[in-house]
Amino acid sequence: MLKVEGLTKIFGGLKAVDNASLEVGEGRIVALIGPNGAGKTTLFSCIAGFQSVNAGKVTFQGKDITGGAVHDIARSGMVRTFQITQPFAKLTVHENIAVGAYQKFHDRSQAWEHARRVAEQVGMGAQLDQPAADLTVAGRKRLELARTLATNPKLLLLDEVMAGLNPSEIVEIIDIIRKIRASGVTVLLIEHVMQAVMSLSEHIYVLSYGKIIADGAPHEVVNNPAVIEAYLGRGAADSAKPESSHA
Amino acid sequence: MDLTILGSAAINGLLIGGIYTLVASGLTLIYGVLHIINFAHGSLLMLAMFGVYYLLMKLGIDPYMSLLIMVPVMYLLGYLLYKLLIGRLSQGKDENILLITLGLSILIENLALMFFKGDTRTISVSYSDTMVELGPTLVSLPKIISFGAAMALCAVLGLFIQRTDTGRAIRAVAKERVGARLVGIDVERIFAISFGIGLATLGAAACLLMPIFYVSPTTGHVFVMVAFTVVVLGGMGSFLGAVIGGLIVGLTESFGGLFLGESLGQIGISLIFILILLFRPSGLFGAKR
Amino acid sequence: MNNDARAIGWPLHLALLAIAVAFPFVFPSPFLVNFGVLALFYAFIGQSWNIAGGFAGQLSFGHVVFFGAGAYASTILQLRFGMNPWLGLPASALAGAVVGGIIGFLSFRAGLKGSYFALITLAFAEVLRILVNSVGFTGGGLGLLIPAKMSAANFQFPERIGFYFLILALTVVSIAVAVWLKRSRFGAQLAAIRENEDAAMALGINVFQEKVKVMVLSGAMCGVGGCFFAQYFLYIDPTIVFGVDKSVEMLLVSMIGGAGTIYGPLIGAVLLAGISDITRLITNVQGLSLVLYGTLLVIIIAFLPNGLIDLFKRIGKRFHQGGA
Numbered sequence: 050m051l052k053v054e055g056l057t058k059i060f061g062g063l064k065a066v067d068n069a070s071l072e073v074g075e076g077r078i079v080a081l082i083g084p085n086g087a088g089k090t091t092l093f094s095c096i097a098g099f100q101s102v103n104a105g106k107v108t109f110q111g112k113d114i115t116g117g118a119v120h121d122i123a124r125s126g127m128v129r130t131f132q133i134t135q136p137f138a139k140l141t142v143h144e145n146i147a148v149g150a151y152q153k154f155h156d157r158s159q160a161w162e163h164a165r166r167v168a169e170q171v172g173m174g175a176q177l178d179q180p181a182a183d184l185t186v187a188g189r190k191r192l193e194l195a196r197t198l199a200t201n202p203k204l205l206l207l208d209e210v211m212a213g214l215n216p217s218e219i220v221e222i223i224d225i226i227r228k229i230r231a232s233g234v235t236v237l238l239i240e241h242v243m244q245a246v247m248s249l250s251e252h253i254y255v256l257s258y259g260k261i262i263a264d265g266a267p268h269e270v271v272n273n274p275a276v277i278e279a280y281l282g283r284g285a286a287d288s289a290k291p292e293s294s295h296a
Numbered sequence: 297m298d299l300t301i302l303g304s305a306a307i308n309g310l311l312i313g314g315i316y317t318l319v320a321s322g323l324t325l326i327y328g329v330l331h332i333i334n335f336a337h338g339s340l341l342m343l344a345m346f347g348v349y350y351l352l353m354k355l356g357i358d359p360y361m362s363l364l365i366m367v368p369v370m371y372l373l374g375y376l377l378y379k380l381l382i383g384r385l386s387q388g389k390d391e392n393i394l395l396i397t398l399g400l401s402i403l404i405e406n407l408a409l410m411f412f413k414g415d416t417r418t419i420s421v422s423y424s425d426t427m428v429e430l431g432p433t434l435v436s437l438p439k440i441i442s443f444g445a446a447m448a449l450c451a452v453l454g455l456f457i458q459r460t461d462t463g464r465a466i467r468a469v470a471k472e473r474v475g476a477r478l479v480g481i482d483v484e485r486i487f488a489i490s491f492g493i494g495l496a497t498l499g500a501a502a503c504l505l506m507p508i509f510y511v512s513p514t515t516g517h518v519f520v521m522v523a524f525t526v527v528v529l530g531g532m533g534s535f536l537g538a539v540i541g542g543l544i545v546g547l548t549e550s551f552g553g554l555f556l557g558e559s560l561g562q563i564g565i566s567l568i569f570i571l572i573l574l575f576r577p578s579g580l581f582g583a584k585r
Numbered sequence: 586m587n588n589d590a591r592a593i594g595w596p597l598h599l600a601l602l603a604i605a606v607a608f609p610f611v612f613p614s615p616f617l618v619n620f621g622v623l624a625l626f627y628a629f630i631g632q633s634w635n636i637a638g639g640f641a642g643q644l645s646f647g648h649v650v651f652f653g654a655g656a657y658a659s660t661i662l663q664l665r666f667g668m669n670p671w672l673g674l675p676a677s678a679l680a681g682a683v684v685g686g687i688i689g690f691l692s693f694r695a696g697l698k699g700s701y702f703a704l705i706t707l708a709f710a711e712v713l714r715i716l717v718n719s720v721g722f723t724g725g726g727l728g729l730l731i732p733a734k735m736s737a738a739n740f741q742f743p744e745r746i747g748f749y750f751l752i753l754a755l756t757v758v759s760i761a762v763a764v765w766l767k768r769s770r771f772g773a774q775l776a777a778i779r780e781n782e783d784a785a786m787a788l789g790i791n792v793f794q795e796k797v798k799v800m801v802l803s804g805a806m807c808g809v810g811g812c813f814f815a816q817y818f819l820y821i822d823p824t825i826v827f828g829v830d831k832s833v834e835m836l837l838v839s840m841i842g843g844a845g846t847i848y849g850p851l852i853g854a855v856l857l858a859g860i861s862d863i864t865r866l867i868t869n870v871q872g873l874s875l876v877l878y879g880t881l882l883v884i885i886i887a888f889l890p891n892g893l894i895d896l897f898k899r900i901g902k903r904f905h906q907g908g909a
Contacts (some may be wrong), residue, residue, distance in 0.1 A: 097787065099783070099787075118791075119786040119787060120786050120789050120790055120791045120792065121791075123786070123787055123788060123789035124789040128787065128788065128789070129787055131783075131784070131787070135781050135783060135784035135787075136780075136781070136784075137776065137777055137780035137781055137784065137785075138780055138781075139776075139780055140776060140777075140780060144773065144776070147773060148773055148774065148776075148777040148785070148788055148790075149788050151770045151773055151774065152788060152789040152790075155770055157768060157769065157770065160770070160773075196784075196788060197787075197788070200788060200789060333700045333704070381883075384887075385883075385886070385887045391644050391699050391700060391703070392886055392890065394644075394699075394700045394703060395644075395840065395882065395886050396882075396883055396886050396887065398646070398833070398836075398882070399879045399880070399882035399883035399886065400879070400883065401879075402833060402837075402875055402876075402878065402879030402882065403876055403879035403880055403883070405872075405875075406872035406873070406875040406876040406879060407872070407876055408872075409871050409872030409875075410870050410871065410872040410873055410876060413871070414871065513872070517829055521707070521708070521711060524704060556719075557719070559715065559718050559719040559725075559726065560715060560716075560719035562711075562715050563711075563712055563715040563716065563719075566708045566709075566711040566712045566715070567712060569704075569705070569708045570705060570708045570709065570712065573692075573695065573697060573701060573704070573705045573708075574691055574692070574694075574695040574697075574705075575695070577695070577696075577697070577701065
């Protein structure tokens, strides 16, 4: 579904993303992890068209979308959430989600009904008439998720959708993401919350200083010395058990 | 086209450009430090010019002497305006403060209309008509004095910003607001001071403009466009840009008037503004947005 | 603010319409009918500004450029080409639309937003004002005088009330457009663009295209206002129809009444026309009404940024809560 080949993004003198390649098969849940500042969000931005790339290719559903316009990419079925949530502050939750729904449904009542259903799906059914500005962080994350979901995407790029959530909220979102996948949506997620990464993903890519340093099944990656070193520093890799929380 | 006519236009353009520089330096300072686009800049200049007018008419004070009064008075006005009004209201969106300064300019302009009536005022002093030979052409003495004073004041302002402690603090706040606060700079005070200085330059410019120009309640409009063009051309927040920009705009206006006539000649300034915003919004010396 | 469409049901729309229709019959004095015309006129052009500035979040300081384009288009076609004056309405809409499209295309292509966009529209208005002022074809600084030939067929109603009902019809159309924006996909996308362009883009909205579209719509409406103005006063010149004053007035009525709301511009316009007429009754002093208005703008932006409509809504809520 999504293939990134040799993507490089340079800011001034800094290689934020360095020859990164990854693949996301249809219907899978793939995670992108790495220490803070590794370049994960930059990689997302490049994939989704928010940033131009200096080198590399992004193929989505067989089509080359490298350097494409953000809205075109979104319309073709790849939608992203933002790490720092970007709600439409003065609009209500329902109106927010409806903007996503309007991508596919041109008729107002259809779009609103679809938005309402999506809101229920993520557990926001009771908050439909609340102004987005009044939501808690968890609420905004959910809204971000709901909005992108309402566009009936084929691939969801989720950027740290669990950040700032408490354990029970995390469990809820994990469940929601599973259900999203079950409905046929492919998911690529950036995440720091290892509990979510381990229980959700089938394949993990690890990014450090812009480079992909490891990829594979969750238990492989977590035991990989290079990965441990990236998070905990040299020496930690030499100790016995790998930690299952991030640095 | 005769070389003397061209030369004359060039010289006159540069001379008025020097004053535009002074006006623009206040605007660019306010923007650079407070990130406020002060739409009231033109009407405040108009207010100051009326001040100079009445100082001459009622108290017989020569406009150039008025510098000693207008500069501190306008500084104080700016300081108070910031403390009492702008400082309180400048939270929120960029556009909000622009609208507030717009409201302020509407207020000032129409208060002027109410109290001073709509007629155009000019002043005349003993040396108003004295001409001086400058290269190929004759130039009016006040223009030369005003240019010289404007350049001197710009230099003083520049030195102040570069060499004094307050100037350093201003530069710090302009560059990195949070950092400045962290090292103990009273940012609110710097904002007020900067706004005050911005208006003080208008006070000075008013003294320099009255002998060679005119004032009416709507003069503000003209100067707003000129000031913004200079600032945008030179680069928002760039002092050097204001100098170069001012001279270019002065020349443009002068040559515009020469080649296109009185009426159409004005178009040059607005066109520069549009072209810069469309093709090089950071201006000649400004930081990339 | 966004539950407008549901909160304002048909009963209210119809009640307001009934009041407006009855107004010139209940108060037939020329002075009051003129007040009505002016109030509705400002409501109409204010709404055109509101569509771009309030609904789509693209504040412009130079909206008069569309107004003047419409005024000059319809007047020149009438005077120099003998076109039927009524055709001035679609002609001015087209002129405004084209100018809106060009300015929108150029400005948004260059990525101008917020204050920069506001200022460049001001510059465009200036450019057109100077051009029109300097060219003989447009009458130069002397402006254009439409010869008085009073007849409805000639788009010059002998009785003011004719103009009143025309501008009322136009205002109704403008309000219908606003209601449509509140309830349509296009309007929802504009609201998204207003709130957060990046997020809107990420949801598949072609932000550039929609912004240009809204400028075309807003320009067309504003242009029609220019045509009406020309026919009502039978005289236009560069300062009147391309000068800063109209830009400011359009912005003021919308911001004070409530930007992005359906009835905001109408409230602001009634207030503006009212203050203007009342101050003129009290005193000869020029400028007083705008002093009041400028002060009002500052107060509104500072304390009631959603406009007077917000105040009414809060009062309405209090009543509801008190009753329940």
